[in-house]
Amino acid sequence: MSAPNHNHSIDMQELDRMRPPDEARAIIARHLTPVGSEHVPILDAGGRILAEDIHAPEDHPPFPASTMDGYAVLAEDSSPWREIIGTQHAGAIIDAEVTEGYTVRIMTGAALPPGANAVVPVEATELMEDHVVIHQEDVKSGENVRPVGSDLKQGTLVLPKGTRLGAPEIGLLASMGIDPVPVARKPKISILSTGDELVEPSDHQPLGPGQIRDANRFSLATSLREEPVEITWIGMAPDRREDLETLLRTRLAEDDIVITSGGVSMGELDLIKAILFDADDVQVHFRRLYMKPGKPLNFATHDSTLIFGLPGNPVSSLVTCELFIKTAIRQMIGLSADKIDRPTLRVTLLEDVNPSDRIEYQRGVVSVGADGRLVGRNTGSQISSRLQSFLGINALLIIAPRESVYRAGEQVSAIMLAPPYAD
Numbered sequence: 001m002s003a004p005n006h007n008h009s010i011d012m013q014e015l016d017r018m019r020p021p022d023e024a025r026a027i028i029a030r031h032l033t034p035v036g037s038e039h040v041p042i043l044d045a046g047g048r049i050l051a052e053d054i055h056a057p058e059d060h061p062p063f064p065a066s067t068m069d070g071y072a073v074l075a076e077d078s079s080p081w082r083e084i085i086g087t088q089h090a091g092a093i094i095d096a097e098v099t100e101g102y103t104v105r106i107m108t109g110a111a112l113p114p115g116a117n118a119v120v121p122v123e124a125t126e127l128m129e130d131h132v133v134i135h136q137e138d139v140k141s142g143e144n145v146r147p148v149g150s151d152l153k154q155g156t157l158v159l160p161k162g163t164r165l166g167a168p169e170i171g172l173l174a175s176m177g178i179d180p181v182p183v184a185r186k187p188k189i190s191i192l193s194t195g196d197e198l199v200e201p202s203d204h205q206p207l208g209p210g211q212i213r214d215a216n217r218f219s220l221a222t223s224l225r226e227e228p229v230e231i232t233w234i235g236m237a238p239d240r241r242e243d244l245e246t247l248l249r250t251r252l253a254e255d256d257i258v259i260t261s262g263g264v265s266m267g268e269l270d271l272i273k274a275i276l277f278d279a280d281d282v283q284v285h286f287r288r289l290y291m292k293p294g295k296p297l298n299f300a301t302h303d304s305t306l307i308f309g310l311p312g313n314p315v316s317s318l319v320t321c322e323l324f325i326k327t328a329i330r331q332m333i334g335l336s337a338d339k340i341d342r343p344t345l346r347v348t349l350l351e352d353v354n355p356s357d358r359i360e361y362q363r364g365v366v367s368v369g370a371d372g373r374l375v376g377r378n379t380g381s382q383i384s385s386r387l388q389s390f391l392g393i394n395a396l397l398i399i400a401p402r403e404s405v406y407r408a409g410e411q412v413s414a415i416m417l418a419p420p421y422a423d
Helices: 021-032 167-175 216-224 242-254 271-278 314-332
Strands: 037-040 070-073 081-088 101-107 118-121 123-126 129-132 156-157 181-184 187-193 230-238 257-261 283-286 299-300 305-310 344-349 358-369 374-378 393-398 411-416
Touching: 021 181, 021 283, 021 299, 021 314, 070 129, 081 216, 081 358, 156 167, 156 358, 187 216, 216 257, 216 314, 230 242, 242 271, 257 299, 257 314, 271 299, 271 305, 305 314, 314 358, 314 393, 344 358, 344 393, 358 411, 374 393
Parallel strands: 081 101, 187 230, 187 257, 257 305, 344 374
Antiparallel strands: 037 181, 070 101, 070 118, 081 129, 123 129, 283 299, 299 305, 344 411, 358 374, 358 393, 393 411
């Protein structure tokens, strides 16, 4: 006997209620499951999310080290003449002790030889055969020396769990001998474009009647790869229900996130919505959003797999991916809470903007004005089929619904996708 279909017992009016974006994000957050962790070679850890707190396993530097080329001396020795008894290179230790009247030539990064407590830079000295004349007066103990643990103290927290690993973080891990590195597993994602009207961009034949080249899955994949994910399958399926159901079943068994593009509106062949609703083991959580673009977004779950049925229009698809799917990914991989959301800033409009009857996310360009204020403008026509409106943007301008036009000089919030441009 099949399990009862939970979707058929849902209040349809509530299921199709247009939910504000923040409510939708909260629903998604309640139903996602954090991915596990794995250890990867340090050269493969860039861009990944740290799965454990990293504490310094030892002091760094583990020895007092010279910060410049020069001569290791005893600071208390007031004699300007010193006999050179050896040379200390980085990575080696010579068998010599510095006492009054003696010195060791030392290179940057090398360990201070026994007895020495300061380094006089080479430019403050004069070499005389096997002696050196110190021209610097009042040499202080510890001068030009990095003390033990001055960079990292053993046991201190260096990198907290949830850190995105960039170049400096990888360098720190290497300096501490952390290899392999514990990181969050990459969520497995499949992307499916639906529609018999779609043809491959690699098909160079002239378009037939009613045909268009599929752009969505390529733009979605590129956007998603800004996060540490594994795209396990990407392709097209025709608008035939049996084929779609078979493909979806296969992907639901393999992936953490299944993304479909198209097939979620009100048309006769918009099958994704019907397939999700009729499946006994899929729970649909909402189907419409109080926003533009992206109103017909379906969100459902199958066990721990998240299912996003995105609109077919390319702008709607990219905006909803940015606002909902990438946010969910950052939560699943355990990115630190303060980095989950893009920064939101207040900007002054440079031009009049017409509001919609819903919250609208207009593609925008934000820059720093001559007076230091942040100013913004949209990219022209904001219809959801015009992918060109994304070119050159660094923000999504949040235009709340209202009766009157937003006039130039008014302020709105902007979700920053990249830093502001210089005006």
